[in-house]
Amino acid sequence: MDPHLLATFVAVARHGSFSAAATELGYTQSAISQQIAALEADLGLPLLRRRPVEPTPAGARLLEHAAPLLLRLRAARADVLRAAARPRHRLRLAATPLSTGPVLARRLAGVRARRPRLEVALHTCGLDQVTAMVAEGEADVGLVDGIAAPSDPLRLPDAGPMTTARVSEEDLAVALPVDHPLAGRAALRLAGLVDARWVRSPLCPLARLRDLMGDPAGDGFPTGLEHTGDDVHTVLALVAAGHGLTLLPASALTPLVAGVPLAAPRLVHRVELLHGTLPPGTADLVKDLSG
Structure with a gap:
């Protein structure tokens, strides 16, 4: 599962809007739609209802896993950078x-x-x-x-x-x-x-x-x-x-x-x-x- 697609899914679900997620992430609305479609194709399940934009039961289950998964990825990146950081007075x-x-x-x-x-x-x-x-x-x-x-x-x-x-x-x-x-x-x-x-x-x-x-x-x-x-x-x-x-x-x-x-x-x-x-x-x- 591509973490970038997962982050896009979380943004759309949080906003309840493809356009708002596009504004937040710096993509076009079409690109956001394509990323959600790619994630749904990867899992073989619909994750979002379109009108109104809200998670399906499968999407709601994925959201339960998404936040800790994305946090662990950000934590891993930060841990590597900290280990290589220079000393500082802050x-x-x-x-x-x-x-x-x-x-x-x-x-x-x-x-x-x-x-x-x-x-x-x-x-x-x-x-x-x-x-x-x-x-x-x-x-x-x-x-x-x-x-x-x-x-x-x-x-x-x-x-x-x-x-x-x-x-x-x-x-x-x-x-x-x-x-x-x-x-x-x-x-x-x-x-x-x-x-x-x-x-x-x-x-x-x-x-x-x-x-x-x-x-x-x-x-x-x-x-x-x-x-x-x-x-x-x-x-x-x-x-x-x-x-x-x-x-x-x-x-x-x-x-x-x-x-x-x-x-x-x-x-x-x-x-x-x-x-x-x-x-x-x-x-x-x-x-x-x-x-």
């Missing part, structure tokens, strides 16, 4: 919103103090994008976070060979409105909160909580409000206003909400550093950041 970091806490800030300050010429660029985004940026060479190092059992590694998307290292682990707390009946408790159990309303956000994915409670397909932890952003202050404001609870590292809480330690199950907020093949001169920087 560090590109991609990080999830809750991974860049005080521990990292102190370590990064130490790195820069020892290397005054070092330029640092930090880009904040979601876990999937951090992983993709590192795999594709757009970032030298990634920092990701999530909820895990103590010392357990985080679950990361498959983006090819990648090295991970623990940066920190921190206790979790349930964030509630200050006048919530449970706000005065010394600790809370997650099992006692499965019927409470929660703020669903990338900072606290409810599917992960259901998985941890052994009920991945259940209806526990109902959504009181869904927030698609990654700003912790917005999430805390929603909790304070009574839209639902959330689970965050204790250091992320503010006086806006009440924070009650999570007693059971034993879970932590884990931060990991990840990288592929490092450019020359970058390995010692990574060692300093991971502690």
Whole structure:
């Protein structure tokens, strides 16, 4: 299967338009049609309905495979280029919103103090994008976070060979409105909160909580409000206003909400550093950041 044809198929399916895909990829609409026809001929199946433009069942199945396949190809190219790169005085970091806490800030300050010429660029985004940026060479190092059992590694998307290292682990707390009946408790159990309303956000994915409670397909932890952003202050404001609870590292809480330690199950907020093949001169920087 030609990866160029696969990338064209993904673009057409994403836009729902041959002409829009042609504009994005720099081809004529006729060339896009020919590439899709070639891919369909290779597989012997129709992949797109034409009016409206949308995937067939076979096309939808192919889309499930397309993104990780194309990512692995881009990652392989980036890995080869990194291995042959020249040393430079620039560090590109991609990080999830809750991974860049005080521990990292102190370590990064130490790195820069020892290397005054070092330029640092930090880009904040979601876990999937951090992983993709590192795999594709757009970032030298990634920092990701999530909820895990103590010392357990985080679950990361498959983006090819990648090295991970623990940066920190921190206790979790349930964030509630200050006048919530449970706000005065010394600790809370997650099992006692499965019927409470929660703020669903990338900072606290409810599917992960259901998985941890052994009920991945259940209806526990109902959504009181869904927030698609990654700003912790917005999430805390929603909790304070009574839209639902959330689970965050204790250091992320503010006086806006009440924070009650999570007693059971034993879970932590884990931060990991990840990288592929490092450019020359970058390995010692990574060692300093991971502690």
